[in-house]
Amino acid sequence: MISVFADQYLYQIDHFLPDQVELYLFDPANGLPSELSKAHALLIRTVNSINEKSLADIPDNLSFIGTGSSGTDHVDQEYLRENDIVFADAAGCNARSVAEYVAASLLIWSDNTGHSLHEFSVGIIGMGHVGRQVNTLLQKLGITTFGYDPPRAEREADFNSVELDMILKADILSFHTPLNHGGNYPTFHWLNSDKLKGRAFDLIINTARGGVVDEKALIEAHKKGTIHHYILDVWENEPQLKLETARQSYIKTPHIAGYSVQAKRNASKFIADELIRHFDLPSAKNTDVPSPRTITDTIESFSGIEQLITYLHPIRQYEEKLHRILQNNQDNRGELFNKLRAEFPLRQEFNNIRLPEAYFNHYPLLKKLGFQSLD
């Protein structure tokens, strides 16, 4: 038997592992489990870091660690290599979900500010799995986009990144890079006071990692009016948010852009499949398909696109809950932030939401967003 310790919030992780696995679920709020000594494999989410400090005593049999996330900045991969531990991530698992969050937040923002999205260009920083999906979805909505990704341009001869100067001329920036402190292309505080000097943006959206945008510089530019609005889903020093940054955020959510049933299902499946390969186990027989969400309300129930989008995407519900946590004067805000992320019901991605045909006649962009017809 292979002993696998897994974060209890990894979506249906038991469905993706075969019978040859003895599964122990742990609550990530308590850190890595103390019984880890008998583990052959460990499956985590971003809320538990893996490094020399958090995993000082490497269990004798531990040979595999997987993170059910696209981002890997919480894992010291060099440390794992030194200790002969194979590492797997779930790169790309949440790309569509993040793209839908960006599209939904842009629609809410443009509707509220009385603009048409066609007036703006969006600079996409990071054209990996997520940036590409964001690019495709925004282009479907008729929005002008530019992609900036020098490391990808270096790797792929047929990919062209726009120049830095060009991307900084976009009206809106949306971030989709990993968080790197070193290497040839560090992204820590990529958007900082230097890059902001002499520039103006209508909107900044960060769904990548807190730390890619320097919050101090962001706040200063916002106060000066050179950044008109910003939307943050990720924060420096999560789960401890800087109140001032959060207060001024046009939309603020608790790092849930990638939280859909489909994304979380992908995450569990990607790392379970890698684990199965690593231990040479038979595949699990999971065939569950998430049931669609069906909307039957009449289109007249919604006064406009913002109301409809916020009914179809829980962006504002998360925001309201985060707002309440931030108002709370207790010092357990961080704990509540993580609990909200872990326990709020996952949403269905747009292509698993069925709407009456009248919705599409009224708002043709719903087809472009990927919603399906009920009729």
Ligand SMILES: O=C(O)[C@H](O)[C@H](O)COP(=O)(O)O
């Ligand atoms: O890296 C990712 O996949 C995303 O940031 C994702 O939202 C992380 O989710 P978590 O592992 O914290 O549940």
